[in-house]
Amino acid sequence: MTVSHTNPLRVGLRQERVIAPQCLVIFGASGDLTHRKLIPALFELFRQRRLPSEFAILGCARRPWSDEEFRRRMAEALADEIEQHQSAWAQFEGCLFYEPVDLEQPADVVRLGTRLEVIDRQRATRGNRTFYLSVSPAFYGSGCRSLAAAGLLKDPTRSRVVIEKPFGRDYGSAQQLNRVVQAAGQENQVFRIDHYLGKETVQNILVLRFANTIFEPIWNRNFIANVQITAAETVGVEERAGYYEDSGALRDMVQNHLTQMLALTTMEAPGRFDPEAIRNEKAKVLQAARLANEEEPWKCCVRAQYGRGGSAVNPVVGYREEPGVNPQSTTETYVAMKLFIDNWRWQGVPFYLRTGKRLPKRTSEVVLTFREAPVHLFDAAGGSPTANQLILRIQPDEGAEFLFEVKAPGSGMRSRPVDMQFSYDESFGEPSDEGYVRLLADAMLGDPTLFTRGDEVEAAWRLYTPLLELIEDNPALLPIHTYEAGTWGPGAADNLLADDGLMWRRP
Ligand code: BG6
Numbered sequence: 001m002t003v004s005h006t007n008p009l010r011v012g013l014r015q016e017r018v019i020a021p022q023c024l025v026i027f028g029a030s031g032d033l034t035h036r037k038l039i040p041a042l043f044e045l046f047r048q049r050r051l052p053s054e055f056a057i058l059g060c061a062r063r064p065w066s067d068e069e070f071r072r073r074m075a076e077a078l079a080d081e082i083e084q085h086q087s088a089w090a091q092f093e094g095c096l097f098y099e100p101v102d103l104e105q106p107a108d109v110v111r112l113g114t115r116l117e118v119i120d121r122q123r124a125t126r127g128n129r130t131f132y133l134s135v136s137p138a139f140y141g142s143g144c145r146s147l148a149a150a151g152l153l154k155d156p157t158r159s160r161v162v163i164e165k166p167f168g169r170d171y172g173s174a175q176q177l178n179r180v181v182q183a184a185g186q187e188n189q190v191f192r193i194d195h196y197l198g199k200e201t202v203q204n205i206l207v208l209r210f211a212n213t214i215f216e217p218i219w220n221r222n223f224i225a226n227v228q229i230t231a232a233e234t235v236g237v238e239e240r241a242g243y244y245e246d247s248g249a250l251r252d253m254v255q256n257h258l259t260q261m262l263a264l265t266t267m268e269a270p271g272r273f274d275p276e277a278i279r280n281e282k283a284k285v286l287q288a289a290r291l292a293n294e295e296e297p298w299k300c301c302v303r304a305q306y307g308r309g310g311s312a313v314n315p316v317v318g319y320r321e322e323p324g325v326n327p328q329s330t331t332e333t334y335v336a337m338k339l340f341i342d343n344w345r346w347q348g349v350p351f352y353l354r355t356g357k358r359l360p361k362r363t364s365e366v367v368l369t370f371r372e373a374p375v376h377l378f379d380a381a382g383g384s385p386t387a388n389q390l391i392l393r394i395q396p397d398e399g400a401e402f403l404f405e406v407k408a409p410g411s412g413m414r415s416r417p418v419d420m421q422f423s424y425d426e427s428f429g430e431p432s433d434e435g436y437v438r439l440l441a442d443a444m445l446g447d448p449t450l451f452t453r454g455d456e457v458e459a460a461w462r463l464y465t466p467l468l469e470l471i472e473d474n475p476a477l478l479p480i481h482t483y484e485a486g487t488w489g490p491g492a493a494d495n496l497l498a499d500d501g502l503m504w505r506r507p
Pocket of ligand 1: 252253364
């Protein structure tokens with residue numbers, strides 16, 4: 001992709017960092033993620049000329065495919081893309097190889113080692129390997145163990161492991177998984193993906209906060225009254241009931257994506273822009289976070305499930321009627337909660353998190369509401385003045401918005417709110433890379449800044465442990481509400497804020 005030099009804001013947008021020669025090994029190569037996300041992201045990197053010429057992708061799964069079969073299947077999945085870039089594909093597919101491997105079978109992993117040596121010779125990949133575990137989470141631990149046992153992780157400068165979420169399903173299992181993974185290799189070899197960190201606007205939270213002087217002095221309890229973090233989706237559970245039934249919104253979205261947005265919004269400035277400095281600050285703030293009511297956690301959390309909805313023309317089934325879902329399921333597709341962060345910066349500021357499927361609009365945002373002016377000198381056009389708000393729009397419509405009061409035109413002195421907008425699209429024109437493009441490149445570069453470290457993951461699980469235990473041991477205390485598909489969630493979630501005299505922002 002070329003960078004236009006007509007728009008000065010776009011000049012130098014792609015600062016190139018060079019990916020070393022290497023072989024990317026994808027376990028789970030016959031699965032969904034490989035052809036939906038990974039191969040398209042790699043093809044994009046190839047077209048951007050970001051991949052080295054000494055490069056190979058080795059797909060691995062149990063199916064007895066050949067290299068040709070793997071290439072053919074990937075080509076089928078990317079048919080539309082390839083149609084526009086036929087000659088690029090013709091070159092790219094030469095990097096694709098396949099080896100049938102069952103990670104549980106030591107002999108298979110030894111054979112994999114031999115194949116990698118052959119590829120090193122054929123493609124000059126110099127023994128550098130990134131192992132991507134796109135397999136069921138149940139195999140993360142044993143997968144890392146098998147790779148270590150075959151000696152494939154022994155050089156920390158040449159081998160890395162990338163793991164998809166979920167990392168564990170609660171605090172205990174996350175600790176256990178970290179122990180196994182860290183015994184197989186060093187922490188700096190492990191790249192835990194949270195695809196929200198691949199989003200340009202999530203990374204922009206750091207730049208907005210720490211590259212400007214106007215925000216930091218007011219980014220604290222003295223000026224900020226409350227913070228809302230929302231990740232709303234219009235889709236339902238889709239074809240993923242098998243996974244989702246056992247996960248629910250708390251594990252699927254809150255423990256990872258919403259918590260990452262929370263951490264970036266609230267962390268202290270790192271001493272320098274370096275992966276460990278940033279991840280130290282994120283881990284630190286998460287360790288200071290807690291549910292608003294730890295003694296009675298059911299009072300600060302609402303769980304719900306979507307019921308039927310949609311229109312007469314386009315009806316939508318309720319969660320319990322979705323294929324593969326237990327008709328008596330109590331898995332939440334919506335969750336809202338209130339947290340506090342007990343540190344000097346945030347003491348007393350409520351943080352409200354919510355996420356849900358089948359909501360009216362796909363939107364993710366962080367909303368910081370500032371304290372009201374201490375004295376109201378002017379009448380407000382709408383009755384009462386609107387507090388200043390800074391809205392970080394993560395998606396879609398990536399950008400930021402600032403709401404403030406101005407004088408309403410006319411002879412009186414009434415105030416009314418207006419907003420100031422920044423849009424990535426308008427300012428930069430060029431669409432941002434898909435999250436996986438950025439994250440795969442960073443993993444292959446060995447840059448862990450945008451990956452979650454073991455202690456961060458544990459701190460995040462620990463934060464939600466009282467809720468997870470309650471759901472397990474005393475579900476009646478945290479009953480599952482119902483909301484009509486296509487609405488903004490249950491009334492109980494509105495009450496969570498109404499009790500504090502607040503309302504959810506309507507995106
Ligand atoms: C995934 C969840 O991690 O994130 C999905 O497993 C969810 O359930 C998805 O739909 C949302 O991601 P995005 O990028 O569309 O906001």
